[in-house]
Amino acid sequence: MCLILTVIAALVTTFLWKKVYKDEKLKLFNLALMYWGASIMWLVDSLFSAAYGEGFFDISPADTILGIIVILCGLVMWGILILPAALRGEIVVSKKDDKPESVVVADSKVEYKKIENTTGSVQAPERKKNE
Amino acid sequence: MACFLVSTAEAVIVTAVKKAEEKKEKELELQGVVREEGHIPFSVKLGWLTKMLWGGVFLLLIEHIYHGEVVLYPPFLTAMYSAADTQAMLYEMATVGVSMAFLVTAIWGVMVGISVIVEKRRKNAAAEAEK
Numbered sequence: 001m002c003l004i005l006t007v008i009a010a011l012v013t014t015f016l017w018k019k020v021y022k023d024e025k026l027k028l029f030n031l032a033l034m035y036w037g038a039s040i041m042w043l044v045d046s047l048f049s050a051a052y053g054e055g056f057f058d059i060s061p062a063d064t065i066l067g068i069i070v071i072l073c074g075l076v077m078w079g080i081l082i083l084p085a086a087l088r089g090e091i092v093v094s095k096k097d098d099k100p101e102s103v104v105v106a107d108s109k110v111e112y113k114k115i116e117n118t119t120g121s122v123q124a125p126e127r128k129k130n131e
Numbered sequence: 132m133a134c135f136l137v138s139t140a141e142a143v144i145v146t147a148v149k150k151a152e153e154k155k156e157k158e159l160e161l162q163g164v165v166r167e168e169g170h171i172p173f174s175v176k177l178g179w180l181t182k183m184l185w186g187g188v189f190l191l192l193i194e195h196i197y198h199g200e201v202v203l204y205p206p207f208l209t210a211m212y213s214a215a216d217t218q219a220m221l222y223e224m225a226t227v228g229v230s231m232a233f234l235v236t237a238i239w240g241v242m243v244g245i246s247v248i249v250e251k252r253r254k255n256a257a258a259e260a261e262k
Contacts, residue, residue: 002194033179034186040238041138041187041231042194048227066197073193074186 001059003042005067009074010035023092025085031078038070132200132210132220135191137228138235142184149177169253171246180239187235 017028050056152174195201210220
Protein backbone atom coordinates (compact mmCIF):
# COMPACT_ATOMS: atom_id res chain seq x y z
CA MET A 1 0.00 0.00 0.00
CA CYS A 2 2.94 2.28 0.72
CA LEU A 3 4.15 1.78 -2.88
CA ILE A 4 0.68 2.41 -4.32
CA LEU A 5 0.16 5.58 -2.25
CA THR A 6 3.59 6.95 -3.15
CA VAL A 7 3.02 6.29 -6.87
CA ILE A 8 -0.37 8.07 -6.64
CA ALA A 9 1.31 11.01 -4.85
CA ALA A 10 4.00 11.11 -7.56
CA LEU A 11 1.39 11.08 -10.36
CA VAL A 12 -0.72 13.81 -8.72
CA THR A 13 2.32 16.02 -8.08
CA THR A 14 3.60 15.53 -11.64
CA PHE A 15 0.17 16.45 -13.02
CA LEU A 16 0.00 19.58 -10.82
CA TRP A 17 3.53 20.61 -11.85
CA LYS A 18 2.98 19.98 -15.57
CA LYS A 19 -0.60 21.13 -16.08
CA VAL A 20 -1.77 23.39 -13.27
CA TYR A 21 0.79 25.46 -11.36
CA LYS A 22 3.57 27.24 -13.22
CA ASP A 23 5.62 29.06 -10.57
CA GLU A 24 9.07 27.43 -10.48
CA LYS A 25 9.57 28.64 -6.92
CA LEU A 26 6.78 26.29 -5.84
CA LYS A 27 9.29 23.48 -6.57
CA LEU A 28 6.56 20.97 -7.39
CA PHE A 29 9.01 19.25 -9.74
CA ASN A 30 11.31 18.59 -6.77
CA LEU A 31 8.43 17.07 -4.81
CA ALA A 32 7.46 14.91 -7.80
CA LEU A 33 11.08 13.71 -8.18
CA MET A 34 11.20 12.89 -4.46
CA TYR A 35 8.06 10.74 -4.72
CA TRP A 36 9.23 9.12 -7.99
CA GLY A 37 12.62 8.28 -6.45
CA ALA A 38 10.95 6.60 -3.47
CA SER A 39 8.44 4.83 -5.74
CA ILE A 40 11.23 3.34 -7.87
CA MET A 41 13.10 2.19 -4.77
CA TRP A 42 9.98 0.56 -3.29
CA LEU A 43 9.20 -1.02 -6.65
CA VAL A 44 12.59 -2.78 -6.54
CA ASP A 45 11.96 -3.76 -2.92
CA SER A 46 8.55 -5.22 -3.87
CA LEU A 47 10.07 -7.11 -6.80
CA PHE A 48 12.63 -8.72 -4.49
CA SER A 49 9.90 -9.50 -1.93
CA ALA A 50 7.87 -11.21 -4.67
CA ALA A 51 10.97 -13.10 -5.83
CA TYR A 52 11.55 -14.39 -2.28
CA GLY A 53 7.96 -15.66 -2.11
CA GLU A 54 6.37 -12.74 -0.24
CA GLY A 55 3.54 -10.73 -1.80
CA PHE A 56 4.29 -7.92 -4.26
CA PHE A 57 1.80 -5.55 -2.62
CA ASP A 58 1.45 -5.20 1.12
CA ILE A 59 -2.08 -3.93 1.71
CA SER A 60 -2.04 -4.22 5.49
CA PRO A 61 -3.35 -1.29 7.60
CA ALA A 62 0.15 -0.79 9.03
CA ASP A 63 1.59 -0.32 5.54
CA THR A 64 -1.27 2.04 4.62
CA ILE A 65 -0.46 4.17 7.68
CA LEU A 66 3.20 4.10 6.63
CA GLY A 67 2.21 5.27 3.14
CA ILE A 68 0.29 8.21 4.60
CA ILE A 69 3.20 9.08 6.93
CA VAL A 70 5.63 8.95 4.00
CA ILE A 71 3.47 11.26 1.88
CA LEU A 72 3.12 13.70 4.78
CA CYS A 73 6.91 13.61 5.38
CA GLY A 74 7.43 14.39 1.69
CA LEU A 75 5.06 17.35 1.99
CA VAL A 76 6.86 18.57 5.13
CA MET A 77 10.23 18.35 3.34
CA TRP A 78 8.76 20.24 0.37
CA GLY A 79 7.38 22.85 2.78
CA ILE A 80 10.86 23.31 4.26
CA LEU A 81 12.31 23.68 0.74
CA ILE A 82 9.87 26.42 -0.29
CA LEU A 83 9.76 28.14 3.11
CA PRO A 84 12.55 30.71 2.40
CA ALA A 85 10.91 31.82 -0.85
CA ALA A 86 7.47 31.83 0.81
CA LEU A 87 8.74 34.01 3.66
CA ARG A 88 10.20 36.46 1.15
CA GLY A 89 6.79 36.54 -0.57
CA GLU A 90 8.27 35.37 -3.86
CA ILE A 91 5.78 32.59 -4.48
CA VAL A 92 2.74 33.55 -6.54
CA VAL A 93 0.25 30.69 -6.68
CA SER A 94 -1.30 31.06 -10.09
CA LYS A 95 -2.63 28.43 -12.47
CA LYS A 96 -1.05 27.88 -15.88
CA ASP A 97 -4.00 29.46 -17.72
CA ASP A 98 -4.06 32.56 -15.49
CA LYS A 99 -1.84 35.57 -15.94
CA PRO A 100 -0.27 36.99 -12.78
CA GLU A 101 -1.96 40.23 -11.75
CA SER A 102 1.09 42.39 -12.39
CA VAL A 103 1.35 41.18 -15.99
CA VAL A 104 -2.36 41.78 -16.60
CA VAL A 105 -2.02 45.35 -15.37
CA ALA A 106 1.04 45.93 -17.56
CA ASP A 107 -0.74 44.44 -20.58
CA SER A 108 -3.85 46.53 -20.05
CA LYS A 109 -1.76 49.69 -19.79
CA VAL A 110 -0.02 48.91 -23.05
CA GLU A 111 -3.30 48.08 -24.74
CA TYR A 112 -4.85 51.28 -23.41
CA LYS A 113 -2.03 53.38 -24.84
CA LYS A 114 -2.29 51.62 -28.17
CA ILE A 115 -6.03 52.23 -28.35
CA GLU A 116 -5.49 55.86 -27.47
CA ASN A 117 -2.97 56.28 -30.26
CA THR A 118 -5.03 54.50 -32.87
CA THR A 119 -8.22 56.38 -32.04
CA GLY A 120 -6.26 59.59 -32.00
CA SER A 121 -4.77 58.98 -35.44
CA VAL A 122 -8.12 57.89 -36.87
CA GLN A 123 -10.00 60.81 -35.43
CA ALA A 124 -7.51 63.42 -36.55
CA PRO A 125 -8.16 63.21 -40.33
CA GLU A 126 -11.92 63.10 -39.75
CA ARG A 127 -11.71 66.41 -37.90
CA LYS A 128 -9.79 67.91 -40.79
CA LYS A 129 -12.50 66.80 -43.20
CA ASN A 130 -15.17 68.40 -41.07
CA GLU A 131 -13.26 71.64 -40.86
CA MET B 132 17.40 -3.35 6.54
CA ALA B 133 19.75 -0.73 5.13
CA CYS B 134 19.25 -0.96 1.37
CA PHE B 135 18.90 2.84 1.15
CA LEU B 136 22.56 3.30 2.18
CA VAL B 137 23.71 2.35 -1.35
CA SER B 138 21.52 5.11 -2.82
CA THR B 139 22.81 7.48 -0.11
CA ALA B 140 26.41 6.80 -1.18
CA GLU B 141 25.46 7.40 -4.82
CA ALA B 142 23.61 10.60 -3.88
CA VAL B 143 26.72 11.94 -2.09
CA ILE B 144 28.93 11.21 -5.13
CA VAL B 145 26.44 12.66 -7.64
CA THR B 146 26.01 15.79 -5.50
CA ALA B 147 29.79 16.30 -5.51
CA VAL B 148 29.93 15.80 -9.30
CA LYS B 149 27.03 18.25 -9.72
CA LYS B 150 28.85 20.91 -7.67
CA ALA B 151 31.99 20.45 -9.79
CA GLU B 152 29.94 20.68 -13.00
CA GLU B 153 28.22 23.86 -11.78
CA LYS B 154 31.63 25.39 -11.05
CA LYS B 155 32.85 24.46 -14.53
CA GLU B 156 29.75 25.95 -16.17
CA LYS B 157 30.14 29.18 -14.18
CA GLU B 158 33.76 29.48 -15.28
CA LEU B 159 32.72 29.01 -18.91
CA GLU B 160 30.05 31.68 -18.46
CA LEU B 161 32.67 34.08 -17.04
CA GLN B 162 34.89 33.37 -20.05
CA GLY B 163 32.03 34.58 -22.23
CA VAL B 164 30.90 31.25 -23.63
CA VAL B 165 27.24 31.77 -24.51
CA ARG B 166 24.87 28.92 -23.80
CA GLU B 167 22.46 27.98 -26.58
CA GLU B 168 18.87 29.03 -25.96
CA GLY B 169 16.72 26.17 -24.67
CA HIS B 170 19.77 24.05 -23.79
CA ILE B 171 19.52 22.44 -20.37
CA PRO B 172 22.95 22.45 -18.62
CA PHE B 173 24.30 19.09 -17.48
CA SER B 174 24.38 20.30 -13.87
CA VAL B 175 20.59 20.77 -14.01
CA LYS B 176 20.20 17.25 -15.40
CA LEU B 177 22.39 15.93 -12.58
CA GLY B 178 20.13 17.86 -10.22
CA TRP B 179 17.20 15.64 -11.30
CA LEU B 180 19.17 12.56 -10.25
CA THR B 181 20.23 14.05 -6.91
CA LYS B 182 16.64 15.03 -6.15
CA MET B 183 15.37 11.54 -6.95
CA LEU B 184 18.13 9.91 -4.90
CA TRP B 185 17.97 12.21 -1.85
CA GLY B 186 14.16 12.25 -1.93
CA GLY B 187 13.97 8.47 -2.18
CA VAL B 188 16.60 8.03 0.54
CA PHE B 189 14.73 10.41 2.87
CA LEU B 190 11.40 8.63 2.43
CA LEU B 191 13.00 5.18 2.77
CA LEU B 192 14.71 6.36 5.94
CA ILE B 193 11.26 7.23 7.34
CA GLU B 194 10.08 3.72 6.36
CA HIS B 195 13.07 2.10 8.08
CA ILE B 196 12.49 4.16 11.25
CA TYR B 197 8.81 3.10 11.16
CA HIS B 198 9.83 -0.55 10.93
CA GLY B 199 12.39 -0.14 13.74
CA GLU B 200 15.33 -0.99 11.47
CA VAL B 201 16.92 2.42 12.00
CA VAL B 202 17.22 3.93 15.47
CA LEU B 203 18.35 7.38 16.52
CA TYR B 204 21.20 6.15 18.75
CA PRO B 205 24.39 4.18 17.95
CA PRO B 206 24.87 1.88 16.13
CA PHE B 207 21.78 3.38 14.34
CA LEU B 208 21.10 0.15 12.41
CA THR B 209 19.48 -2.59 14.49
CA ALA B 210 20.98 -5.16 12.13
CA MET B 211 24.38 -4.27 13.58
CA TYR B 212 23.57 -5.93 16.92
CA SER B 213 24.39 -9.46 15.72
CA ALA B 214 26.84 -10.82 13.16
CA ALA B 215 24.15 -12.87 11.41
CA ASP B 216 21.91 -9.81 10.97
CA THR B 217 24.84 -7.74 9.76
CA GLN B 218 25.61 -10.37 7.13
CA ALA B 219 21.95 -10.37 6.01
CA MET B 220 22.03 -6.56 5.88
CA LEU B 221 25.16 -6.53 3.69
CA TYR B 222 23.58 -9.12 1.38
CA GLU B 223 20.44 -6.98 1.10
CA MET B 224 22.54 -3.90 0.35
CA ALA B 225 24.40 -5.79 -2.38
CA THR B 226 21.21 -7.04 -4.03
CA VAL B 227 18.23 -4.77 -3.30
CA GLY B 228 20.28 -1.61 -2.60
CA VAL B 229 22.40 -1.85 -5.75
CA SER B 230 19.30 -2.64 -7.86
CA MET B 231 17.49 0.41 -6.44
CA ALA B 232 20.39 2.73 -7.23
CA PHE B 233 20.78 1.19 -10.69
CA LEU B 234 17.08 1.52 -11.60
CA VAL B 235 16.88 5.15 -10.41
CA THR B 236 19.99 5.97 -12.46
CA ALA B 237 18.64 4.10 -15.50
CA ILE B 238 15.34 6.02 -15.35
CA TRP B 239 17.30 9.27 -15.00
CA GLY B 240 19.26 8.22 -18.10
CA VAL B 241 15.98 7.84 -20.00
CA MET B 242 14.89 11.31 -18.78
CA VAL B 243 18.16 12.83 -20.00
CA GLY B 244 17.79 11.02 -23.36
CA ILE B 245 14.27 12.41 -23.82
CA SER B 246 15.41 15.93 -22.89
CA VAL B 247 18.25 15.73 -25.45
CA ILE B 248 15.77 14.68 -28.17
CA VAL B 249 13.40 17.52 -27.20
CA GLU B 250 16.30 20.02 -27.26
CA LYS B 251 17.35 18.83 -30.74
CA ARG B 252 13.79 19.08 -32.06
CA ARG B 253 13.44 22.61 -30.67
CA LYS B 254 16.77 23.57 -32.24
CA ASN B 255 15.74 22.16 -35.62
CA ALA B 256 12.34 23.87 -35.43
CA ALA B 257 14.02 27.20 -34.62
CA ALA B 258 16.47 26.73 -37.52
CA GLU B 259 13.60 25.98 -39.92
CA ALA B 260 11.65 28.99 -38.69
CA GLU B 261 14.67 31.22 -39.39
CA LYS B 262 14.84 29.93 -42.97
